[in-house]
Amino acid sequence: MxxxxxxxxxxxxxxxxxxxxxxxxxxxxxxxxxxxxxxxxxxxxxxxxxxxxxxxxxxxxxxxxxxxxxxxxxxxxxxxxxxxxxxxxxxxxxxxxxxxxxxxxxxxxxxxxxxxxxxxxxxxxxxxxxxxxxxxxxxxxxxxxxxxxxxxxxxxxxxxxxxxxxxxxxxxxxxxxxxxxxxxxxxxxxxxxxxxxxxxxxxxxxxxxxxxxxxxxxxxxxxxxxxxxxxxxxxxxxxxxxxxxxxxxxxxxxxxxxxxxxxxxxxxxxxxxxxxxxxxxxxxxxxxxxxxxxxxxxxxxxxxxxxxxxxxEESDLKNPAHPLNSVADGSIDFDNVSFSYVNDPDKSALKDINIHIHSGETIGIIGGTGSAKTTLVQMIPRLYDTTTGQVRVGGKDVRDYDIESLRDQVSVVLQKNVLFSGTIKENLRWGNPNASDEELVAACQLAQADEFVRSFPDGYDTYIEQGGTNVSGGQKQRLCIARALLKKPKILILDDSTSAVDTKTDALIRKAFREEIPDTTKIIIAQRISSIEDADRVIVLDDGRIDAFDTPQQLLKTNKIYQEVYQSQVKGAKEE
The missing domain is CATH 1.20.1560.10 (ABC transporter type 1, transmembrane domain)
Structure with a gap:
């Protein structure tokens, strides 16, 4: 000692x-x-x-x-x-x-x-x-x-x-x-x-x-x-x-x-x-x-x-002896993945996950509270290591990559959005320290944040208080999305990151993603059906297991969980 x-x-x-x-x-x-x-x-x-x-x-x-x-x-x-x-x-x-x-x-x-x-x-x-x-x-x-x-x-x-x-x-x-x-x-x-x-x-x-x-x-x-x-x-x-x-x-x-x-x-x-x-x-x-x-x-x-x-204390996550420094594409594969926070197979948060996602796809994830939606996506940038099984990004096991190189290509907008004290520009440049002002504006336009940022008296030089207390929840979410986009990742993960924005803005963000970053694999965790209804495929999670993985249209015909969520949200909204 x-x-x-x-x-x-x-x-x-x-x-x-x-x-x-x-x-x-x-x-x-x-x-x-x-x-x-x-x-x-x-x-x-x-x-x-x-x-x-x-x-x-x-x-x-x-x-x-x-x-x-x-x-x-x-x-x-x-x-x-x-x-x-x-x-x-x-x-x-x-x-x-x-x-x-x-x-x-x-x-x-x-x-x-x-x-x-x-x-x-x-x-x-x-x-x-x-x-x-x-x-x-x-x-x-x-x-x-x-x-x-x-x-x-x-x-x-x-x-x-x-x-x-x-x-x-x-x-x-x-x-x-x-x-x-x-x-x-x-x-x-x-x-x-x-x-x-x-x-x-x-x-x-x-x-x-x-x-x-x-x-x-x-x-x-x-x-x-x-x-x-x-x-x-x-x-x-x-x-x-x-x-x-x-x-x-x-x-x-x-x-x-x-x-x-x-x-x-x-x-x-x-x-x-x-x-x-x-x-x-x-x-x-x-x-x-x-x-x-x-x-x-x-x-x-x-x-x-x-x-x-x-x-x-040694970090659970270590680089291999000869790490890979580049990610080929945004493809993602889960092969027989199980995960436990306490390293106990009887207390697994994820159980026998098998998923194959093509590069450039838009994937929705839906499920009840505690169904392990966030846990699933945290395996991709290697925030946690799997207990059993293998997660591959770009065709390679995530454990074969240099951790920083992997995370540079996998942008995550976490469920708890955090802004740091400093200007909007300084917060955005967490995504890319060398980003030009033009790149900041472009990212904010994609995230539908440019309009409200320009409405501030100091624009992009507006000072953000600690924790982002002087901006609304929806504004905070959009700034965090813009910050993630500045990394120009091959995989973009939104963990319920548009829950505080209205449905119109949510739709505009998804439209911008489709048109401006079609080659980026987009994974969207959402509680609203409308946020994932135009996804290529949707993962339905139930108690840490894959209940279904198909197109939204097919799930509406075949999956009970998806049907219940759809009926409670879409049909209920129409009746109102």
């Missing part, structure tokens, strides 16, 4: 290495300061040696300034290294997520991925800064101060050999006790983020059904759970301070009591006592620093595991 995380340090290795170097120099200066102060008291002030006092005073000031400078430099490089490490780690995770298949994303959930990219990375960043600075400073200060204390008085130094194990064992037990709570709280964070994301994305539905109180209560319950878990963990961690204070003051009292006897017996000087008290503070403070680092590491360990889970 650590090795995988450290790969993200990269160009910040220098800053990461300079931090402990400056920390070491800072500690050396801090440990020398009590020594110089002791000498000033014993050899300068008590002996009335002014020149010696001034000389050591100057050295003391230089050491203090040097300690300050080294501390500032270590802080600067630690901040640079940790912030850079976090930046690279977020980039590596986000870049890796881009290669995930739909099934990989389903495994983690979007809310969990957001938590891992934000909260978890921040925890690891803070821990990394503590490790390269405080975790170096603590042991060095402990060792150097202990050496100096032993050099002054070995008998008094023995107190530390009892205090250090006592404090160390106590801090270790506290850390072990708190760890499970931090693990649980980060899992609860996923649920909290999921609730917020769901609420904000569906805020119009929430307000339409006046469910604000219900959503508030749901959020409060999860937030309260986070609060109680964090409170329990923090209550355990809070024991650090009293344990530290008890150990420190007990050690200082013992040193003062024993040293007072030694001073009376002339076996110890006042300056040495002052130095011993300072070194006692440094030694015990260094243990407190280490306890803080351990707490941070405990919090970060859970986060680090969650980050590495994402980095270790």
């Amino acid at each position: 650590i090795k995988k995380l450290l790969r993200s340090v990269r160009e910040y290795k220098t800053a990461s290495l300079l931090t402990p170097i400056f920390v070491t120099l800072e500690v050396i200066m801090e440990v020398l300061i009590p020594f110089f102060m002791s000498r000033i008291i014993d050899m300068g002030l008590e002996q009335n040696n002014l020149s010696y006092t001034v000389r050591l005073g100057v050295i003391l000031i230089i050491a203090a300034i040097a300690s300050l400078c080294f501390g500032a430099l270590s802080g600067k490089y630690a901040a640079t290294a940790s912030a850079g490490f976090a930046k690279n780690l977020r980039h590596d995770m986000f870049h890796h997520v881009q290669d995930f298949s739909f099934s990989n994303i389903d495994k983690f959930s979007p809310a969990s991925l957001v938590t891992r990219l934000t909260t978890d990375v921040t925890n690891v960043q803070n821990a990394y800064q503590m490790i390269i600075r405080v975790l170096i400073r603590g042991p060095l200060m402990l060792v150097f101060a202990l050496i100096m204390a032993m050099g002054i008085n070995m008998k008094l130094s023995m107190i530390f050999f009892f205090a250090i194990p006592f404090l160390g064992i106590g801090l270790f037990l506290i850390a072990i006790k708190a760890h499970p709570y931090f693990e649980r709280v980060f899992r609860t964070y996923d649920s909290l983020n999921n609730t917020v994301q769901e609420n904000l994305s569906a805020i119009r539905v929430v307000k339409a059904y006046v469910r604000e109180d219900f959503e508030d209560k749901k959020f409060y319950n999860i937030s309260d759970k986070v609060y109680h878990q964090f409170r329990t963990a923090e209550k355990i961690i809070a024991l650090n301070a009293p344990l530290m204070q008890f150990t420190m003051y007990t050690a200082i009292l013992l040193i003062s009591w024993m040293a007072a006897k030694m001073i009376v017996g002339s076996t110890m000087t006042t300056g040495q006592l002052m130095s011993m008290i300072v070194y006692a503070t440094q030694i015990l403070s260094s243990l407190m620093m280490l306890s803080m680092v351990f707490v941070m590491i405990i919090m970060a360990e859970s986060s680090a595991n969650r980050i590495v889970e994402v980095l270790d």
Whole structure:
């Protein structure tokens, strides 16, 4: 795990290495300061040696300034290294997520991925800064101060050999006790983020059904759970301070009591006592620093595991060793295809699919809710891989293609249309980054979007708000169709993508497709019979199986499902 995380340090290795170097120099200066102060008291002030006092005073000031400078430099490089490490780690995770298949994303959930990219990375960043600075400073200060204390008085130094194990064992037990709570709280964070994301994305539905109180209560319950878990963990961690204070003051009292006897017996000087008290503070403070680092590491360990889970996740979809980079035509073949989202043959969404589509055909797909219409078309651009069987595009198995090359030739307008914040031009150029303005207009004309785009004051430079909230559902669908057309694909899939447009506009779009892109294979999933009545053939799906595959005219004579849909829509409309 650590090795995988450290790969993200990269160009910040220098800053990461300079931090402990400056920390070491800072500690050396801090440990020398009590020594110089002791000498000033014993050899300068008590002996009335002014020149010696001034000389050591100057050295003391230089050491203090040097300690300050080294501390500032270590802080600067630690901040640079940790912030850079976090930046690279977020980039590596986000870049890796881009290669995930739909099934990989389903495994983690979007809310969990957001938590891992934000909260978890921040925890690891803070821990990394503590490790390269405080975790170096603590042991060095402990060792150097202990050496100096032993050099002054070995008998008094023995107190530390009892205090250090006592404090160390106590801090270790506290850390072990708190760890499970931090693990649980980060899992609860996923649920909290999921609730917020769901609420904000569906805020119009929430307000339409006046469910604000219900959503508030749901959020409060999860937030309260986070609060109680964090409170329990923090209550355990809070024991650090009293344990530290008890150990420190007990050690200082013992040193003062024993040293007072030694001073009376002339076996110890006042300056040495002052130095011993300072070194006692440094030694015990260094243990407190280490306890803080351990707490941070405990919090970060859970986060680090969650980050590495994402980095270790391998996409289900991989390119072959020697991929094909060109698609011959828009022909599509399904040979004995079955598919299960959970890799369980008994829970298949698609069952024994056999379809043969010629290049340039217009194919309609119809079926009830849950009949696996969307699942079927997602096999074509290899958004999922089949569980059994084979899908061929252009006569070749889709698994033989380079994934990007295949998807460049298979344009999908998904059921959930998404526009990104930016101008209409910028959104359209998702389909083709190098498309000219003329090509944008031509695609919009095919999708029947040009007219309403030109009606905006800024035309194609109109800014689209996040999620496309400032355009209607039908306008959003037409812009998404235009975006797909800009790829000039050999296969165009419309997954219920004209459900929000009126029947006249729907007919105009289909007419434009017939006349302008006759060689492109067009697959149209629709709930309206009118959207597929002029298709060459229609697939009727029922519970993941092919119930029929024929021309609309023939299906109207022979297929019960198609007849029922037709009667409910066409005949009902005529009666009205």
